[in-house]
Amino acid sequence: KAMEALLKLMPTLVxxxxxxxxxxxxxxxxxxxxxxxxxxxxxxAADGVLLEA
Structure with a gap:
């Protein structure tokens, strides 16, 4: 159930x-x-580097 809950938080389009x-x-x-x-x-839901704020 925990994985299902996490998957619901992820956007499908970026x-x-x-x-x-x-x-x-x-x-x-x-x-x-x-x-x-x-x-x-x-x-x-990804690792990354902030380029600009």
């Missing part, structure tokens, strides 16, 4: 910037090097 263009992709398609574009209140 905004990423690739090749200078921002688009929404399925979170399962994230790869190392992707730049996620976050808004206030967004939840992130």
């Amino acid at each position: 905004n990423v910037r690739r090749d200078g263009k921002t688009s929404s992709i399925d979170s399962k398609e994230l790869v190392p090097g992707d730049i996620m574009v976050l808004d206030e209140g967004d939840k992130v």
